[in-house]
Amino acid sequence: MNSLQKNSGILINGQFDANLPVMDRGLAYGDGVYRTFVVRQGTPLLWAMQYQKLLHDAQQLNLNICPAEQLLHEIQLLSADSVQCVIKVIITRGEGGRGYAIPANCMENRILVLSEYPQYAEHILEHGAKIFLCELRLSHQPKLAGIKHLNRLENVLARSECKLIEFQDGLLLDQNDNVVECTSGNIFARFGNQLITPKLHDCGVAGVVRDWIIQQSHQWSLETQESMLTLSQLEQADEVLMTNSVIGAMNISQLNNITWHHNTLAKQIRKALGISA
Amino acid sequence: MNSLQKNSGILINGQFDANLPVMDRGLAYGDGVYRTFVVRQGTPLLWAMQYQKLLHDAQQLNLNICPAEQLLHEIQLLSADSVQCVIKVIITRGEGGRGYAIPANCMENRILVLSEYPQYAEHILEHGAKIFLCELRLSHQPKLAGIKHLNRLENVLARSECKLIEFQDGLLLDQNDNVVECTSGNIFARFGNQLITPKLHDCGVAGVVRDWIIQQSHQWSLETQESMLTLSQLEQADEVLMTNSVIGAMNISQLNNITWHHNTLAKQIRKALGISA
Numbered sequence: 001m002n003s004l005q006k007n008s009g010i011l012i013n014g015q016f017d018a019n020l021p022v023m024d025r026g027l028a029y030g031d032g033v034y035r036t037f038v039v040r041q042g043t044p045l046l047w048a049m050q051y052q053k054l055l056h057d058a059q060q061l062n063l064n065i066c067p068a069e070q071l072l073h074e075i076q077l078l079s080a081d082s083v084q085c086v087i088k089v090i091i092t093r094g095e096g097g098r099g100y101a102i103p104a105n106c107m108e109n110r111i112l113v114l115s116e117y118p119q120y121a122e123h124i125l126e127h128g129a130k131i132f133l134c135e136l137r138l139s140h141q142p143k144l145a146g147i148k149h150l151n152r153l154e155n156v157l158a159r160s161e162c163k164l165i166e167f168q169d170g171l172l173l174d175q176n177d178n179v180v181e182c183t184s185g186n187i188f189a190r191f192g193n194q195l196i197t198p199k200l201h202d203c204g205v206a207g208v209v210r211d212w213i214i215q216q217s218h219q220w221s222l223e224t225q226e227s228m229l230t231l232s233q234l235e236q237a238d239e240v241l242m243t244n245s246v247i248g249a250m251n252i253s254q255l256n257n258i259t260w261h262h263n264t265l266a267k268q269i270r271k272a273l274g275i276s277a
Numbered sequence: 278m279n280s281l282q283k284n285s286g287i288l289i290n291g292q293f294d295a296n297l298p299v300m301d302r303g304l305a306y307g308d309g310v311y312r313t314f315v316v317r318q319g320t321p322l323l324w325a326m327q328y329q330k331l332l333h334d335a336q337q338l339n340l341n342i343c344p345a346e347q348l349l350h351e352i353q354l355l356s357a358d359s360v361q362c363v364i365k366v367i368i369t370r371g372e373g374g375r376g377y378a379i380p381a382n383c384m385e386n387r388i389l390v391l392s393e394y395p396q397y398a399e400h401i402l403e404h405g406a407k408i409f410l411c412e413l414r415l416s417h418q419p420k421l422a423g424i425k426h427l428n429r430l431e432n433v434l435a436r437s438e439c440k441l442i443e444f445q446d447g448l449l450l451d452q453n454d455n456v457v458e459c460t461s462g463n464i465f466a467r468f469g470n471q472l473i474t475p476k477l478h479d480c481g482v483a484g485v486v487r488d489w490i491i492q493q494s495h496q497w498s499l500e501t502q503e504s505m506l507t508l509s510q511l512e513q514a515d516e517v518l519m520t521n522s523v524i525g526a527m528n529i530s531q532l533n534n535i536t537w538h539h540n541t542l543a544k545q546i547r548k549a550l551g552i553s554a
Contacts (some may be wrong), residue, residue: 027303154418
């Protein structure tokens, strides 16, 4: 087994490797899309939905991706030694010269990166997380809204506003001061048996767990609606959740001086997703 | 001389190389800044301003860059065999794990890429270029406006709206339908002896040649003002220019059914910059 065949934790176009040509347009312009999800014993969380979402996002940028079977095979190859891990799949436009115009002969690069499943503190899983309110307001770009693309400087800047480790994440508003999402996941607010999650027509990332909760919420006797959500409405919620494809769902217990005391829905969602975090 | 010492046209942290670790946050999030400029016989166009702009943009994202002397040395090393070429300098956050939070031990990567100086058609240099009007509207993000960062999907999507080779570039408006820039350079409109270029507080990239023209316009008996500019105001201009650090300046002769017949200022600017394109 030579070094190229060893499991480096990274697969590039099906080969174990760890380096990408500098001329990849993923680096030059963030010209690509990605997904990050938990993989348990070779099975990605909500795999069919993950692939459909990756395909959808890729199509929005006119990127080609490999068939689901091939991608799943590579995920299983990469995660063969792990009971539970996180895999990130990146599809870039591929190598190109200078200039924004996409060369006719561009060939997408497919990158899979394995990482350990993160350790979440027990008290966060039990009682919910504290988050801060980001000062940065998400910009409106309908042509990119909802897509998990590689242009994520807004999230980087917003996340770096607060370095205190007691805050698990930051809440992002848009430029009209409406609630959009957390830096690393979507947000849901429960009012009685109504579950509200912000519309993502102008900004934000439409996550797979978000879609799944919208479809499945009836199993917890909830009705979900995508709607505008202000900060003062959020304050009135009975329960607030952050969702993504790694933790599944996490209750939010505190945002600045606002606290929410209900914290059972995230656990129910994690259980339904089979996430043991 | 081994392969690492050969001039691959790419320097990474001072070493000839062509590959970057996949875990670089430049790829993951577009977490970095860059500049592209013409280099003639080892001298970058407006070098002092280029370095100051790179430093400014890096500081906006809290990135460290090497001293000017070191960067210039690397530019000269890379361009040693070229009379005239284009060099792109990329500064990325460096390698990091998963998650938007910037790891404390992140070390910036410095990438220099050499490419040939492009061939501009004689009729464009003489009579100006045709451009199209992009449908995509630039989003407002004051925290990133003006910075040449690696999140350039808006430019990629806008440029790819029109694939006809007769169009040299696309004109970008913002979400209030004000003129901002072209996909690959800034824009100036001359009205008599007044030169107007859009304010870039909400979006757009503040280029070095733009800054230089603002400082130098008196030498062509012009007064420059940064101001709001609508499409119908642009239509009334005597002369319209696109500027960047590769071509310097290029007259625009046509946008859809609007034509501008004056086309002498770009040549004067190129001459003053010493660009022989």
